Amino acid sequence: MKVVILAGGYGTRLSEHTSVVPKPLVEVGGRPILWHIMKLYAHHGLNEFVICCGYKGHVIKDYFLNYLPRQGDFTVDLQRNQIETHRNTSEPWKVTLVDTGEKTMTGGRLKRVKDYLGNSTFCMTYGDGVSDVNVQELVRFHHQQGALATVTAVQQPGRFGALNLSSDRPRAARFREKDMQDGHVINGGFFVVEPQALDLIDDDSTSWENEPLARLVEQDQLAVYRHRGYWQNMDTLRDKAVLQEQWDSGAPPWCVWDQKKPAAPTANVLRTSELLPLQQPST
Template sequence: MKVVILAGGYGTRLSEHTSVVPKPLVEIGGRPILWHIMKLYSHHGLNEFVICCGYKGSVIKDYFLNYLPHQGDLTVDLQRNDVEIHRNASEPWKVTLVDTGEKTMTGGRLKRVKDYIGNSTFCLTYGDGVSDVNVQELIKFHHEQGALATVTAVQQPGRFGAINLSSERPRAARFREKDARDGQVINGGFFVVEPEALDVIEGDSTSWENEPLAQLIDRDQLAVYRHHGYWQNMDTLRDKAVLQELWDTGNPPWCVWDKKSTAPTFNAARMSDPAFAGQTAK
């Protein structure tokens, strides 16, 4: 099963960092938040990713093009301009990076990667939120519900897209974007989606969170998976500080994978330096 990650936004509330790197490459514990998200899915056996790039998408591409040399031992032959990798400690990931446009909305980005997704069920999430959600249980729940899409609902007050739940079944009754009332469950990302659900997306100007989800709700095709564990997005500098403080404790709640793999490697901000462009191992 493929995992689609929306990684094209501007991240204006993190402008101190996103003026240099795109939001998904802003680091927690020396690793981009995008890496943390991918590690969660990989922990649950999902290793094929389609990343929807937009703002500073070339920097995300450079990050993955330069990923392998930073994971193990290597020999650099300066005369022959050759790099030999001796120990490959990288994850078993296959990553497709797609330029979905700088100004394209989230639904439009999904529409643009439809050919890369294929005709199978896929996972979908945002490139700025971490959780300890059990992805395998989420997928199982989705298949049991038989809906075209399943959204993970989490408890978080204010400023996010709130979900009204049906009192009888795990279906969404309404989806309200940026509701200010406390105590509502919200869209925590971590969707599971059938490819047919993309048919309700009109084009680049379509926001996945608005018309498409509203149409799915009207058709009784949006199931809701309640997650009672940890969830946190990284929308502001305060959010980043919270995540970094948790990482510094040595036991971040979203890190469900092997702790030995959490050591930092290199600063993603350096990928914006032209000196690093195109320097990939042969």
């Protein structure tokens, strides 16, 4: 199963960093936030990635082109223009980097990488959020529900849109714009998507969080998976500071690939009556 990561936005709320590098390459603990996200998926056995590049996409491409020599030891024969690798500690990742346009919206980016996904279920997330979500359990839940898409719901304070809950069934019944007075359960990304859902995206101007999700709700094809564990995005300098502080503590809660960490809490099925989007303009 492939993992699509939206990594093309401007990251304007982190302009102190994103004037130099794109947001997904802003570092926490000396590693780009993008690397942390990929480590989560790789921990659950997903090692094929399709990265949707846009703003400063060439910097992301350069990062992966130079990834191998940064991770190991090698000898460069300048006269023969040859490189001999002695030690390779790189992850077993296969990474496809696609220029999806600098101004393309999230839905448009997904539609542009359709040809790289084949006709198989895929995961999708944003390039600025980390979590200890159990991806294997999320995928199993998605297949059990038989929906065209599944969204992961997480806890977050009221500056984001909230999910009002009911006890009916694990489907979203309505999709509306976020209310600044809401403040409980939100769209945390970490989607599982069937390729047919991409047909609901019109063009580059389509935001995945708006028309396509609304259409999935209308068709009763949007399932919701509740994650009760850790989740944190990196939207502002304050968010970055929180992540760095947690990293410096020696026990960052999203590092599930570190076996010394305690197991993440078990996630539960979420029953919803209203699904509100977490806007992601900077990814």
